[in-house]
Amino acid sequence: MAIKNKDITSRDVDFAKWYTDIVKKADLVDYSSVKGSMIIRPYGYAIWENMVSILDKMFKSHGVLNMQMPMFIPESLLNIEKEHVEGFAPEVAWVTQGGSESLEEKMCVRPTSEVLFCEHFKKIIKSYRDLPLVYNQWCTIVRWEKTTRPFLRSREILWQEGHTMHATEEEAKERTLEMLHVYEDFQKNYLGIPVIIGPKTDQEKFAGASKTYSLEAMMYDGVALQNGTSHYFGNKFASAFGIEFLNKDNKLVTPYQTSWGVTTRMLGALIMVHSDDNGLVLPPKIAPTKVVIIPIGDVNEALNNITTSLKENDITYIVDDSDKSPGFKFAESEVKGYPIRLEIGARDLEKGIVTLVRRDTLEKIEVNIKDNISAKISEVMETMQTDMYEKARKRRDSMLYEASTYEEFKSLAKNKNGFIKVNFCGSANCENKIKDDTGLKSRCILEEEKVNNNCVVCNKKAKYRIFFGKQY
Amino acid sequence: MAIKNKDITSRDVDFAKWYTDIVKKADLVDYSSVKGSMIIRPYGYAIWENMVSILDKMFKSHGVLNMQMPMFIPESLLNIEKEHVEGFAPEVAWVTQGGSESLEEKMCVRPTSEVLFCEHFKKIIKSYRDLPLVYNQWCTIVRWEKTTRPFLRSREILWQEGHTMHATEEEAKERTLEMLHVYEDFQKNYLGIPVIIGPKTDQEKFAGASKTYSLEAMMYDGVALQNGTSHYFGNKFASAFGIEFLNKDNKLVTPYQTSWGVTTRMLGALIMVHSDDNGLVLPPKIAPTKVVIIPIGDVNEALNNITTSLKENDITYIVDDSDKSPGFKFAESEVKGYPIRLEIGARDLEKGIVTLVRRDTLEKIEVNIKDNISAKISEVMETMQTDMYEKARKRRDSMLYEASTYEEFKSLAKNKNGFIKVNFCGSANCENKIKDDTGLKSRCILEEEKVNNNCVVCNKKAKYRIFFGKQY
Numbered sequence: 001m002a003i004k005n006k007d008i009t010s011r012d013v014d015f016a017k018w019y020t021d022i023v024k025k026a027d028l029v030d031y032s033s034v035k036g037s038m039i040i041r042p043y044g045y046a047i048w049e050n051m052v053s054i055l056d057k058m059f060k061s062h063g064v065l066n067m068q069m070p071m072f073i074p075e076s077l078l079n080i081e082k083e084h085v086e087g088f089a090p091e092v093a094w095v096t097q098g099g100s101e102s103l104e105e106k107m108c109v110r111p112t113s114e115v116l117f118c119e120h121f122k123k124i125i126k127s128y129r130d131l132p133l134v135y136n137q138w139c140t141i142v143r144w145e146k147t148t149r150p151f152l153r154s155r156e157i158l159w160q161e162g163h164t165m166h167a168t169e170e171e172a173k174e175r176t177l178e179m180l181h182v183y184e185d186f187q188k189n190y191l192g193i194p195v196i197i198g199p200k201t202d203q204e205k206f207a208g209a210s211k212t213y214s215l216e217a218m219m220y221d222g223v224a225l226q227n228g229t230s231h232y233f234g235n236k237f238a239s240a241f242g243i244e245f246l247n248k249d250n251k252l253v254t255p256y257q258t259s260w261g262v263t264t265r266m267l268g269a270l271i272m273v274h275s276d277d278n279g280l281v282l283p284p285k286i287a288p289t290k291v292v293i294i295p296i297g298d299v300n301e302a303l304n305n306i307t308t309s310l311k312e313n314d315i316t317y318i319v320d321d322s323d324k325s326p327g328f329k330f331a332e333s334e335v336k337g338y339p340i341r342l343e344i345g346a347r348d349l350e351k352g353i354v355t356l357v358r359r360d361t362l363e364k365i366e367v368n369i370k371d372n373i374s375a376k377i378s379e380v381m382e383t384m385q386t387d388m389y390e391k392a393r394k395r396r397d398s399m400l401y402e403a404s405t406y407e408e409f410k411s412l413a414k415n416k417n418g419f420i421k422v423n424f425c426g427s428a429n430c431e432n433k434i435k436d437d438t439g440l441k442s443r444c445i446l447e448e449e450k451v452n453n454n455c456v457v458c459n460k461k462a463k464y465r466i467f468f469g470k471q472y
Numbered sequence: 473m474a475i476k477n478k479d480i481t482s483r484d485v486d487f488a489k490w491y492t493d494i495v496k497k498a499d500l501v502d503y504s505s506v507k508g509s510m511i512i513r514p515y516g517y518a519i520w521e522n523m524v525s526i527l528d529k530m531f532k533s534h535g536v537l538n539m540q541m542p543m544f545i546p547e548s549l550l551n552i553e554k555e556h557v558e559g560f561a562p563e564v565a566w567v568t569q570g571g572s573e574s575l576e577e578k579m580c581v582r583p584t585s586e587v588l589f590c591e592h593f594k595k596i597i598k599s600y601r602d603l604p605l606v607y608n609q610w611c612t613i614v615r616w617e618k619t620t621r622p623f624l625r626s627r628e629i630l631w632q633e634g635h636t637m638h639a640t641e642e643e644a645k646e647r648t649l650e651m652l653h654v655y656e657d658f659q660k661n662y663l664g665i666p667v668i669i670g671p672k673t674d675q676e677k678f679a680g681a682s683k684t685y686s687l688e689a690m691m692y693d694g695v696a697l698q699n700g701t702s703h704y705f706g707n708k709f710a711s712a713f714g715i716e717f718l719n720k721d722n723k724l725v726t727p728y729q730t731s732w733g734v735t736t737r738m739l740g741a742l743i744m745v746h747s748d749d750n751g752l753v754l755p756p757k758i759a760p761t762k763v764v765i766i767p768i769g770d771v772n773e774a775l776n777n778i779t780t781s782l783k784e785n786d787i788t789y790i791v792d793d794s795d796k797s798p799g800f801k802f803a804e805s806e807v808k809g810y811p812i813r814l815e816i817g818a819r820d821l822e823k824g825i826v827t828l829v830r831r832d833t834l835e836k837i838e839v840n841i842k843d844n845i846s847a848k849i850s851e852v853m854e855t856m857q858t859d860m861y862e863k864a865r866k867r868r869d870s871m872l873y874e875a876s877t878y879e880e881f882k883s884l885a886k887n888k889n890g891f892i893k894v895n896f897c898g899s900a901n902c903e904n905k906i907k908d909d910t911g912l913k914s915r916c917i918l919e920e921e922k923v924n925n926n927c928v929v930c931n932k933k934a935k936y937r938i939f940f941g942k943q944y
Contacts, residue, residue, distance in 0.1 A: 032591055033549055034579070037542035039592055042607065045539045067517045070509035071581075071612055071628055072565075077505055093544075094569035095581070098616040098627075099562050107506070109543075109567070109581070119504055120511055135514065140543055140612070144570040155570075156543055 005278045005331055015221045020150070022271055025335050026280040029150045036148040036155035040264070043336065046288035048158065048264055052138060054190055054286075055160070055262070058182050064136045064162060069116045071139070072107040077115050081240045084114060087207020091144045093155075109142040114208065114233075114259055117163040118241040121255075127246045128167050131255060134175070136162040151268030152225070152472050159263035165238070165255045167247065172256035173232055179260040180213045180230040187227060191266065192283040192389040193217050193273050194396050195227060196419075196467065198444035203428050206259075210234040216443045216467065218396045219272035222417025224443055224469040227269050230260035268472070273392050274360070280337030281360050283388050284381035291317035291377060292338040294329050297346030302354065306344070306373055313374040317342075334359065339384055340377055360384050360391075400467075406456055409468075413438035419469040421446070423462035425455035433457055434468060443467040477750045477803055487693045492622070494743055497807050498752040501622045508620040508627035512736070515808070518760035520630065520736055524610060526662055526758075527632070527734070530654050536608045536634060541588045543611070544579040549587050553712045556586060559679020563616045565627075581614040586680065586705075586731060589635040590713040593727075599718045600639050603727060606647070608634040623740035624697070624944050631735035637710070637727045639719065644728035645704055651732040652685045652702040659699060663738065664755040664861040665689050665745050666868050667699060668891075668939065670916035675900050678731075682706040688915045688939065690868045691744035694889025696915050696941040699741050702732035740944070745864050746832070752809025753832050755860050756853035763789035763849060764810040766801045769818030774826065778816070778845055785846040789814075806831065811856055812849055832856050832863075872939075881928055881940075885910035891941040893918070895934035897927035905929055906940060915939040 007025055011018040023029050028044030040048065056066070072095060079085050092108035110116065117135065124130065138160045148154050162179060166172040180197055187193045195215040199205075205212035209231040217227040235254040244252045274281040284290055291310060295303050303319070310317045318338075320329045326343075333341045341357040348354060349369065356365045356373075358380060367376050399418025403409035412420050420440070424430065434440055434457060449465040456462075479497055483490040495501050500516030512520065528538070544567060551557050564580035582588065589607065596602065610632045620626050634651060638644040652669055659665045667687040671677075677684035681703040689699040707726040709715075716724045746753040756762055763782060767775050775791070782789050790810075792801045798815075805813045813829040820826060821841065828837045828845075830852060839848050871890025875881035884892050892912070896902065906912055906929060921937040928934075 030592060030595065032542055032588060033546055034542035034544050034588075037544065039542065039588075040540040042537035042539045046537075048540075049538060065514035065518075066521060067514045068512040068520075068630065070504055070506035070511065071614075072506050072509065074505055090571050092571065093567045095565045096568045097566035097578075099564065106569075116504060116506075116511075120502060123502065142543075158540065 005335060008277055008279060008335070010277050011220060011275075018277070019268075019272060022275055022280055023150045026337060028267070028280075036145060038150050038154055038156075040158070043288070044267065047267060047270070047282070047286060050286050050288055051190075051266060052160075055182075055186055056138070058186060059136055059160075059162070062134075062178060062182060064134050066136050066138065068137050068139065069110070069113050069120070071110055073110050073113075073115060074105050074107050076105060077119060078108060080115060080118075081208050081237050084208035084237070088112065093142045093144055110139075111141055111143045112259075112261075113137070113141075113161055114163065114237055115241075117259075118237050118243065118257075121165050121238075122241050122243045125165060125243060125245050125255060128248055131165060131167045131245065132171060132175070133165045134162070135164065136160055149268075149472075151264050151271075154264075157263045157265070159261050161261045162259060164258045165243070166257070167245070167255060169234070169256050172234075172258050176211070176213060176230050176232040176258045176260070179258070180215070183215055183228040183230070183260075183262055187215060187217070187266070188389065190283065190285045191270055192385060192392060193227070193269055194389065194393040196444060196446075198447055200229075200444060201426060201431060201442045201466070203431050204442055206231045208233065208236060210236065214444045216419075216469075217269050217273065218399060218419060218469070219269070219472070220395070221272070222399045222470070224419065224471045225265065225269050225272070226471065227266060228260075228262040231258060233257040233259070274388055275337065278331070278362075279335030281388070282337040282339060284339040284385050287337065287339050289316045289318050289338050290381065291315060291340045291342055292333045292336070293317055293319045293342045293344060294326060294333065295319065295321055295344045296326050299344045299346055299349055302344050302349055302369060306342070306354070309372070309374045310377075313378070315374055315377060334362075339381055342373075342377075356380065358384055360388055403456055404453060409434075409456055410438060413440050413468075417470075419443055419467040421465060421467050422456035423451050423453040424464060424466045425458055425460050426463040427455075427458070430455060430457035438468075439470060440468040441471050443469050443471075477807060480749055480751060480807070482749050483692060483747075490749070491740075491744060494747055494752055495622045498809060500739070500752075508617060510622050510626055510628075512630070515760070516739065519739060519742070519754070519758060522758050522760055523662075523738060524632075527654075527658055528610070530658060531608055531632075531634070534606075534650060534654060536606050538608050538610065540609050540611065541582070541585050541592070543582055545582050545585075545587060546577050546579050548577060549591060550580060552587060552590075553680050553709050556680035556709070560584065565614045565616055582611075583613055583615045584731075584733075585609070585613075585633055586635065586709055587713075589731075590709050590715060593637050593710075594713050594715045597637060597715060597717050597727060600720055603637060603639045603717065604643060604647070605637045606634070607636065608632055621740075621944075623736050623743075626736075629735045629737070631733050633733045634731060636730045637715070638729070639717070639727060641706070641728050644706075644730050648683070648685060648702050648704040648730045648732070651730070652687070655687055655700040655702070655732075655734055659687060659689070659738070660861065662755065662757045663742055663745075664857060664864060665699070665741055666861065666865040668916060668918075670918055672701075672916060673898060673903060673914045673938070675903050676914055678703045680705065680708060682708065686916045688891075688941075689741050689745065690871060690891060690941070691741070691944070692867065693744070694871045694942070696891065696943045697737065697741050697744065698943065699738060700732075700734040703730060705729040705731070746860055747809065750803070750834075751807030753860070754809040754811060756811040756857050759809065759811050761788050761790050761810050762853065763787060763812045763814055764805045764808070765789055765791045765814045765816060766798060766805065767791065767793055767816045768798050771816045771818055771821055774816050774821055774841060778814070778826070781844070781846045782849075785850070787846055787849060806834075811853055814845075814849075828852065830856055832860055875928055876925060878928055881906075882910060885912050885940075889942075891915060891939040893937060893939050894928035895923050895925045896936060896938045897930055897932050898935040899927075899930070902927060902929035910940075911942060912940040913943050915941050915943075
């Protein structure tokens with residue numbers, strides 16, 4: 001990477017500042033007088049729309065039905081499940097006034113909608129014939145965060161929340177994992193983001209859940225981003241809400257529940273995994289505009305032929321024919337992260353070539369204008385998609401560590417960025433000690449790995465192996 | 473219509489009760505403990521998703537960019553444009569508390585987002601090169617209505633709001649009409665709903681607008697539903713917010729603005745225009761599921777052939793193979809409003825036929841199983857789409873009246889359901905008198921019609937011809 005965009009702080013110098021520069025300079029977000037909320041600008045929103053469109057198709061192929069719940073939750077409804085209200089009540093926005101009247105009962109803007117779904121499920125579930133219910137909604141939620149950062153931690157969050165009810169424990173557990181794997185598939189194959197998946201510890205699970213599975217992504221700086229969760233509830237909420245159905249033996253029993261969600265936080269992950277000091281780098285499959293064409297000189301005929309071909313092949317593109325200099329346009333195209341830059345120069349055309357530039361490597365590829373340029377672009381984008389995942393995976397893997405003693409753990413935590421794998425007893429005491437000593441929090445339990453030693457902290461019998469890491 | 477669904481009140485007996493029966497029995501909405509809000513159930517939401525998907529494509533072909541604003545508006549921001557705040561402040565929900573803290577400044581949940589867009593536009597518009605800006609967001613708004621009805625008047629409304637800024641008055645006026653015509657096209661050609669379009673009177677226009685164009689649809693009972701609006705603002709908001717740009721002559725000038733929106737209310741219109749005493753009737757182009765197949769007896773081979781063909785032709789369908797009786801299934805399919813019912817009976821198959829039933833007319837059409845059934849279904853659906861619009865238009869036209877004296881007007885208002893056309897002076901006095909005497913409100917001004925007499929109320933010089941009617 002020879003060029004360096006002077007408007008963007010280097011990520012190796014100040015990662016936080018680099019991140020803010022990217023989201024602003026690439027026109028992804030803007031701020032307003034609504035503190036803690038963000039404006040998602042058209043270019044940022046187009047990326048989110050692509051995420052929604054792909055995920056929504058995946059959900060539907062898994063039998064998910066979309067619907068829409070109210071955005072408010074009356075206080076008494078939020079209060080029904082004890083652990084849930086303790087987890088969420090401290091961070092909700094309360095509506096206390098409607099028009100000029102004070103409300104008899106205050107309502108919060110939903111921080112998540114388990115209680116609304118439970119109230120509805122209680123009304124519509126009568127018999128085993130009504131099950132399973134596999135519902136989802138795309139909506140905005142509000143959590144009253146003190147410190148906010150665009151996409152990563154915001155008072156308003158765009159997300160989807162799936163909520164399902166099942167006749168058996170087994171089926172509900174399967175659904176929890178099924179949706180976790182849909183997320184993993186999406187993040188790996190569309191966002192090019194490798195994730196480690198597994199259950200959270202009891203201390204870190206969702207308020208009210210029996211088990212929370214998480215997708216843990218590692219950012220360029222070695223810090224973890226929890227990039228989606230899938231919860232198994234058993235029948236805790238269902239019992240609290242008195243939801244029952246007649247099973248095949250004509251007995252009244254309680255159903256089993258799941259919920260699962262991903263948010264605009266995935267945009268933050270996309271930036272912090274792939275982007276560089278020149279700006280945004282987007283995996284081709286998620287980029288709203290695949291190609292930016294920069295004509296240099298009088299190249300109208302070649303331009304027309306190429307745009308016709310791109311249109312025919314459903315490859316989205318823009319032409320930058322403004323009166324700015326080519327150098328300015330190159331830099332701008334890199335800030336925006338269009339996967340392919342196509343430079344059509346009058347002099348190059350005399351030699352019968354156009355130049356194609358990959359955004360991820362900035363590699364220049366000369367293409368004969370007699371070749372099928374759309375096919376070449378598609379081929380390069382496929383390679384980019386795979387390469388970007390592999391690059392992210394290699395960097396991630398190079399920052400995975402293992403500690404067998406607590407001294408080793410503390411030394412790694414102090415000197416290295418990344419995740420540290422340990423044997424662990426699972427106690428809140430040991431988890432808090434790690435947090436106090438190092439600032440690291442548990443990421444996810446590695447269910448498939450065999451425990452091979454005692455707990456790294458207390459040296460008592462370990463229950464499982466688990467990753468610890470700093471988190472956003 | 474020989475059959476009459478006993479669970480649904482007749483629309484000619486009690487239209488309001490009929491409407492509520494339809495939305496409940498067709499599984500479109502449910503109620504919750506959130507007063508004034510509704511749950512949009514999967515079947516209702518699938519219709520809305522179709523509307524969104526079609527309209528969004530239309531918008532994009534008109535150069536519209538989607539983005540997302542915060543959902544809250546600080547009180548001081550809402551207060552900037554005087555007429556706007558007077559119109560909206562009495563009907564907003566106020567958030568006064570975040571977590572355990574009282575907010576320094578209360579914020580309302582957006583009832584509409586002009587002020588948020590203006591604040592953003594002020595930051596990003598510097599030069600004529602930045603214009604036009606043609607933005608839209610799909611989101612939820614809140615208006616604290618006292619009396620609510622599903623889809624028609626609800627405290628939470630799903631909608632889209634377009635907001636645009638232009639260098640010239642002319643361009644902004646053109647955009648106002650361009651989007652009005654997109655709505656008209658959509659409602660006519662997809663929803664099968666005829667609309668009368670034109671400006672509202674000064675008394676009825678949007679709070680803060682220079683001119684509000686409305687799409688006025690007539691329901692089965694002759695009552696009007698305002699089914700979308702497009703506003704021209706001049707530069708009233710832009711001036712209030714101090715938005716300026718350098719024009720081509722390098723002078724600082726104020727830009728011109730529009731906004732336009734349609735809501736889930738269109739679902740209410742869809743029901744009240746087309747549905748009948750047997751249930752929902754959906755125009756094929758907007759129906760999420762085009763065909764319901766009811767197999768009677770052992771018809772597996774024919775069923776497989778037909779579903780294979782439907783899949784190949786992208787015709788959505790469901791098979792009702794439950795253990796209920798055919799009669800029950802027929803009634804149920806009519807409640808749900810699937811455009812086509814395909815009855816595959818073992819006895820009919822011996823004669824080489826299957827039966828296709830049009831939901832709008834309940835006409836039975838025998839189809840030879842050797843024929844291309846998908847092609848036949850597509851053909852019937854095209855006819856239905858046109859027929860449903862024509863039927864709605866004829867009924868609407870049969871309830872359009874004209875009054876040349878006030879006595880005639882009052883008599884029509886008392887004895888007939890529908891819209892009454894009059895010559896009108898445009899004064900608030902005359903408009904209020906009509907409202908007080910008859911309960912009718914102005915619908916929209918007929919800009920293309922020539923005034924041919926004095927004002928029907930005061931007999932002074934008329935300014936225009938206009939429709940009056942009862943409204944939802």
